[in-house]
Amino acid sequence: MIASRRNLIVALLLVIGALVFLERSTVNGRQANTRISRTDQGAYIKYAISQRDSDFSAVGRRNRMPAYPALLALFMDKGETPDAFFDKGKQINLWLTLAVLVFLAVVFLRAFPRHHALNLLFLAAFTVFAFKAAYVQAEVLYYFLSFAAFLLCWNFFRKPNLLAALLAGGLFALVHLTKASILPGLFVFLVFYPLDTIWQFYRGKNRATLRPLKRLAVTVIVGLAFLAAVFPYISKSKEIYGRYFYNVNSTFYIWCDSWEDAESRTKAAGDRKGWPDMPEDEIPSLKNYLRTHDAGQIAGRIFTGISRVFNSMAGAYGYLWFSLAYLAFAGWIVFCKRLVIWRLFRARPFPTLAIFSCLLGYYILIAWYSQIIQGNRFVLSLFLPFLFSIAMFIFTFSRKMQIPWRGGTTISALLAFNTAISIWLVIQIVYICIFRLPTIYGGN
Numbered sequence: 269m270i271a272s273r274r275n276l277i278v279a280l281l282l283v284i285g286a287l288v289f290l291e292r293s294t295v296n297g298r299q300a301n302t303r304i305s306r307t308d309q310g311a312y313i314k315y316a317i318s319q320r321d322s323d324f325s326a327v328g329r330r331n332r333m334p335a336y337p338a339l340l341a342l343f344m345d346k347g348e349t350p351d352a353f354f355d356k357g358k359q360i361n362l363w364l365t366l367a368v369l370v371f372l373a374v375v376f377l378r379a380f381p382r383h384h385a386l387n388l389l390f391l392a393a394f395t396v397f398a399f400k401a402a403y404v405q406a407e408v409l410y411y412f413l414s415f416a417a418f419l420l421c422w423n424f425f426r427k428p429n430l431l432a433a434l435l436a437g438g439l440f441a442l443v444h445l446t447k448a449s450i451l452p453g454l455f456v457f458l459v460f461y462p463l464d465t466i467w468q469f470y471r472g473k474n475r476a477t478l479r480p481l482k483r484l485a486v487t488v489i490v491g492l493a494f495l496a497a498v499f500p501y502i503s504k505s506k507e508i509y510g511r512y513f514y515n516v517n518s519t520f521y522i523w524c525d526s527w528e529d530a531e532s533r534t535k536a537a538g539d540r541k542g543w544p545d546m547p548e549d550e551i552p553s554l555k556n557y558l559r560t561h562d563a564g565q566i567a568g569r570i571f572t573g574i575s576r577v578f579n580s581m582a583g584a585y586g587y588l589w590f591s592l593a594y595l596a597f598a599g600w601i602v603f604c605k606r607l608v609i610w611r612l613f614r615a616r617p618f619p620t621l622a623i624f625s626c627l628l629g630y631y632i633l634i635a636w637y638s639q640i641i642q643g644n645r646f647v648l649s650l651f652l653p654f655l656f657s658i659a660m661f662i663f664t665f666s667r668k669m670q671i672p673w674r675g676g677t678t679i680s681a682l683l684a685f686n687t688a689i690s691i692w693l694v695i696q697i698v699y700i701c702i703f704r705l706p707t708i709y710g711g712n
Contacts, residue, residue: 278382282373282389288701289393289401290366296705297358297402304354307643307711308332309404313350313357316340329540330509331516334501335445336406339364357404365401368412369393372652375419379656380663383686387693388659394697395587396651399710406446407645413443414450415652421457422656424486425464425619428479433486437493444498448515449649452633453626454494460622462487467618510543517637520544523552527640573635577647584644585708586696587651590689594658597685601665609665623657643712 304310315337318326324341328334343360344353372392376385400408420436423429443450465483502512511519516539524530533552537544544551581588602609613620627650634646663682670678 274382278377278386281386285390285393286366286369289369289398290362292701292705293362293365293398293401296399296708296710297362299706300709301358301403301711304350304404306709307403307405307645309354309357309711310350312337312404312406313340313353316344316353317348317350320344320346327504327508329516330505330514331540333406333445333448333515335442336409339409340404354404358402361403361405361408362401365397365408368408369397371412371416375656376659380659383690384659384663384682387686387689388655390693390697391587391590391689392652392655394693394700395585395590396648398700398705399585399708400645400648403711405645405711407648410443410447410449411649411652413439413446414453414649415656417443417450417453418653419656421461421622424457424461424483425622428483428486430482430485430489433489434493437490437495438497440490440494441497444494445501448513448518451513451518452629454490456622456626456629458487458491460618460625464616464618464622468616471615508542516540520552521640522637523554523557524640530640569639570632570635573638574632576638576642577631577635580638580642580644581647585704585710586700587648590692591651591654591658593689593692594655594662597666598658598661601662601669604669605665623653627654627657645712 301309304313311332315326315328315332315334318328319334319337319341324338326334328337340353340357340360343356369389369392373385373389376388379385380388397408400411417436417439420432420439423432424436440450440454462484465480465487469480505514506512513519516534520534520539521527521530524533530552533550534544534546537546549556630650631647637646662685666682666685667680669681671681671684673679
């Protein structure tokens with residue numbers, strides 16, 4: 269009876285939250301997102317029109333990837349212009365975002381206790397996704413797909429599965445075709461997963477079984493399935509632009525000193541139509557960047573970028589301060605259980621190192637790229653993997669921890685933390701819904 273009542277309360281909260289989310293996100297899209305020309309929205313719609321008019325055979329200019337425009341094209345009427353499609357595109361993305369939140373609700377409620385899960389869900393919904401919903405951009409789709417790939421890789425560290433490996437390779441390919449930013453994450457998995465397998469084997473675990481071979485097979489299948497799924501796209505890139513993984517952002521612009529520098533160099537030399545027509549020693553590349561910049565300039569760019577990205581997060585929608593609260597609570601748990609945690613880490617370090625390398629590596633890459641273009645939409649690709657990882661750590665190590673309470677009694681540390689987060693969330697959500705969503709542009 270009590271369980272049924274709790275389930276009913278959870279269901280009511282989810283329904284109310286969904287209704288408020290839809291209404292407020294719609295207001296944000298109508299009042300704050302009024303110009304199709306801002307932050308690539310018009311460009312995505314024009315790409316979608318080219319997909320529609322070419323029966324999805326348009327090559328694209330290797331700046332934006334084709335998956336999201338193809339999705340938009342499915343909803344386009346024949347002859348529909350970009351301006352006419354703008355409001356419809358915002359609605360499509362809004363409903364896509366709601367579907368992503370349903371997925372997150374299922375994931376969080378399966379992985380965590382109700383209170384812990386609801387905090388995570390409402391935190392994600394109202395401090396991130398409400399500001400991204402009514403925008404014709406690929407970010408929401410990318411956040412969802414990359415997080416789904418992250419979860420599959422997370423489960424591989426727990427238990428290898430060959431069929432899931434095939435699915436993961438295809439999913440990584442779909443993520444890549446949404447935004448060309450997943451390759452570092454795929455690289456981290458393909459390196460750390462076999463290292464974890466080798467580590468366990470030499471420590472004497474599973475030596476008498478086929479599990480090490482199965483885990484290595486997972487690595488191979490993920491990599492090959494990814495390459496097979498993206499081959500039609502990358503082979504066309506090779507044919508036209510000379511490289512399989514050609515993308516103007518990761519091939520050229522990341523090695524420029526500013527957006528103006530990128531525009532005046534390879535973009536002006538035709539990098540959207542083919543390999544830029546300019547001398548090889550003037551083309552932005554890692555080799556040429558190291559030749560023309562010293563160690564101080566490189567370090568300065570990294571540290572300046574880290575500060576710039578952090579300041580951008582601090583001035584954003586509110587997610588940073590909750591993230592720091594989760595991080596601080598996790599730090600307190602590490603201090604209290606440092607011997608146990610250190611022993612577990614020494615026994616099997618590579619899953620933790622993989623997550624840490626992925627999050628930190630991406631943050632540094634985003635900091636580096638912030639000298640070209642900056643904005644929350646880049647660093648928010650780390651939000652769901654970070655939130656899930658830190659929430660899992662907190663749940664795993666704090667559920668039996670107690671803190672002193674009145675009259676010499678104790679209270680669950682996890683309950684106290686989640687209660688404090690809930691109170692803070694309610695206050696922030698009310699403030700966000702009334703004052704911020706009607707005015708804050710969330711596309712940058």
